[in-house]
Amino acid sequence: MATEIHESAEALLPSGHLKPREGDFFNIDAALTEEERAVRDSVRRFVDEKVLPIIGKHYVDGTFPEHLIPEMADLGVFGANLPEEYGCAGLNSVAYGLIMQELERGDSGIRSFASVQGALVMYPIYAFGSEEQRREWLPKMARGEVIGCFGLTEPDYGSNPSGMITRAREQKDGTWVINGAKMWITNGSRAKVAVVWAKTNDDDSDKSIRGFVVPTDTKGFRARDQKGKLSLRASDTSELVLEDVHLPADAILPKSGGLKSPLMCLTQARYGISWGALGAAIACYEEAVRYAKNRVMFDKPIGAFQIQQVRLADMLTEIVKGQLVSLHLGRMKDIGTFTPQQVSLAKRNNVSIATDIAREARRLLGANGILAEYSAMRHMANLESVYTYEGTHDVHSLILGQAITGLNAFK
Ligand code: FAD
Numbered sequence: 001m002a003t004e005i006h007e008s009a010e011a012l013l014p015s016g017h018l019k020p021r022e023g024d025f026f027n028i029d030a031a032l033t034e035e036e037r038a039v040r041d042s043v044r045r046f047v048d049e050k051v052l053p054i055i056g057k058h059y060v061d062g063t064f065p066e067h068l069i070p071e072m073a074d075l076g077v078f079g080a081n082l083p084e085e086y087g088c089a090g091l092n093s094v095a096y097g098l099i100m101q102e103l104e105r106g107d108s109g110i111r112s113f114a115s116v117q118g119a120l121v122m123y124p125i126y127a128f129g130s131e132e133q134r135r136e137w138l139p140k141m142a143r144g145e146v147i148g149c150f151g152l153t154e155p156d157y158g159s160n161p162s163g164m165i166t167r168a169r170e171q172k173d174g175t176w177v178i179n180g181a182k183m184w185i186t187n188g189s190r191a192k193v194a195v196v197w198a199k200t201n202d203d204d205s206d207k208s209i210r211g212f213v214v215p216t217d218t219k220g221f222r223a224r225d226q227k228g229k230l231s232l233r234a235s236d237t238s239e240l241v242l243e244d245v246h247l248p249a250d251a252i253l254p255k256s257g258g259l260k261s262p263l264m265c266l267t268q269a270r271y272g273i274s275w276g277a278l279g280a281a282i283a284c285y286e287e288a289v290r291y292a293k294n295r296v297m298f299d300k301p302i303g304a305f306q307i308q309q310v311r312l313a314d315m316l317t318e319i320v321k322g323q324l325v326s327l328h329l330g331r332m333k334d335i336g337t338f339t340p341q342q343v344s345l346a347k348r349n350n351v352s353i354a355t356d357i358a359r360e361a362r363r364l365l366g367a368n369g370i371l372a373e374y375s376a377m378r379h380m381a382n383l384e385s386v387y388t389y390e391g392t393h394d395v396h397s398l399i400l401g402q403a404i405t406g407l408n409a410f411k
Contacts (some may be wrong), residue, residue: 017041022289023282026320028327032094039080039091040098044105046075051106056372058234064109064190065234073144077103077114079122086126087139094330097275101326104276105283108382109235111276116186117141119269121148121195124211128253128261133213137193149191149216149223151182151240152262158184159395160410161197162206162259166242168198174249178212178242184389188238189223191216195253196242197262211253211261220245232385267340270390271333274326274346277386278319280379281354284361285315287375291365302364311360318353325349341403348396355383 018041020029029037050068058065072078076089077099084090091099104111125137140146157163166180178198188194194214201208214221220243229237253261289312292303302308325346332338358380362369369376387393398409 018044021282021286023285023316023319024323025316026323028323031327032098036092036095036098039076039089039095040102042075043077043099043102046071047102047106047110051103051110052375055107055110055234056375056378059107059109059378060233060372062229062233064113064236066190068110069144069147072114073142076142077118078142078144079118079126079138082118082122082126082138082142086134087142088122089142092330093271093333094327097272097326097330100272100276101279101282103279105279107234107378108276108280108386109232111272111279112186112232112235112386115269115272115276116150117148119272120150120265121193123268124150124195124253124256124261124265125213127264128211128256129213130250130254132250133253137213141193146192147187147190148193148195149185149187149238149240150265151185151188151194151196153182153184155181155183155239159392161262162209164197164199164209166196166198168200168210168212168247168252170201176212176247176249176251178214178245178247180242182240182242184226185223185238185240187236188240189225190236191223194221194240196240206259207257209256209259209261211256212247212251213253214242214245214247214251218245218247231381233381263340266390267343270343270347271329271338273386273390274322274329274343274350277347277350277354277383278322278326280383280386281315281319281322281350281357284354284358284376284379285312285319288312288315288361288364291368291374295366308364311364315357315360318357322346322350322353341399344391344396344399347390348393348400351383351386352393355380355387358383 082088362376
């Protein structure tokens with residue numbers, strides 16, 4: 001990953017890195033390696049210079065800023081934690097998390113784009129694909145030449161994907177035919193390839209679920225944008241229809257097997273979201289601090305009033321706690337000791353606190369807080385989607401409840 005030199009000398013630490021942010025109250029920066037800081041700084045600059053100036057307009061217009069894709073690819077953000085031999089950056093989990101944090105400091109839609117590409121499409125091709133599938137798709141996806149989407153959710157099966165109706169039937173010659181519909185699919189109408197999850201043949205149990213790599217120009221595949229979103233507006237969300245989609249025998253991800261395969265992808269994505277949500281929270285907190293120092297009411301800055309100080313203290317405290325959770329989780333992920341339940345705790349907590357922080361920041365900003373030129377309300381609305389996707393807050397409560405009690409609330 002390339003690191004550029006920042007133009008402003010005062011913004012640099014002696015090591016050449018950017019200063020820790022105001023939101024880094026516990027000096028998490030010092031717990032990072034040189035490489036992790038360098039990666040974080042290069043994505044931070046990209047977000048400051050390329051995302052923040054334009055994202056408000058894209059949000060209002062409901063458009064994804066596609067011109068950013070090549071630069072995101074050059075920065076190495078797509079599948080950043082996958083091996084270099086497939087054209088990826090080969091970074092550790094903490095560096096990957098910091099990328100997600102910085103992207104979502106820009107906008108949850110930008111982070112979602114990168115999360116889906118890396119954790120939900122490149123990861124399953126890497127983890128469950130054949131060597132041919134890896135070599136065919138991963139380098140092009142790392143370069144941003146091919147965009148992917150992940151089709152798990154269906155109109156009638158959201159929190160309970162094991163009920164999915166989409167079906168893949170193996171033909172006598174070993175080829176496959178898929179029929180079904182998927183809903184709420186990020187990047188769906190932009191994707192050149194879809195990883196589609198389907199039950200196979202006549203087996204209705206979730207053990208029969210397998211992943212398929214579906215080029216989106218295959219006959220019978222259609223994607224239609226879902227309109228009217230009031231959240232994640234700078235992101236494409238689509239409905240997929242698969243009608244007698246014929247696929248070659250090698251379209252199946254050979255090492256996928258059962259519901260646990262898509263759930264493993266979700267664990268990867270949820271880990272990134274735990275960091276990403278902190279980025280949105282930091283953006284809101286820092287905006288609120290600036291505003292509190294500058295907005296004068298009753299002849300003094302509103303930041304001098306105790307109510308606003310408590311609000312800011314609460315925001316910062318939750319950010320610090322979330323940072324410590326994600327950093328520790330990342331270190332555990334890198335030594336292979338983290339569990340999906342720990343990821344649930346981090347996703348559930350960090351998205352929840354970020355949602356609250358965004359709302360409090362919006363309130364602190366008064367009327368200005370509802371404008372798109374400030375970020376608080378955009379983040380607040382975005383985080384409602386993040387709260388719901390990748391396992392709703394409630395679903396993660398039940399996962400934790402089961403870990404605590406040993407009792408399964410889903411059955
Ligand atoms: P439901 O499952 O219908 O839940 C409705 C409510 O019931 C929620 O409050 C939920 O917490 C609650 N609930 C459900 N079950 C229980 C229970 N057992 N106990 C208590 N409460 C319960 N999916 C993909 O496959 N790919 C994507 O790329 C993708 N991108 C998305 C992008 C956006 C912007 C959004 C909003 C969603 C996206 N999703 C995607 C879908 C997302 O994962 C689902 O929305 C999510 O799993 C919840 O499903 P649902 O919306 O059908 O809600």
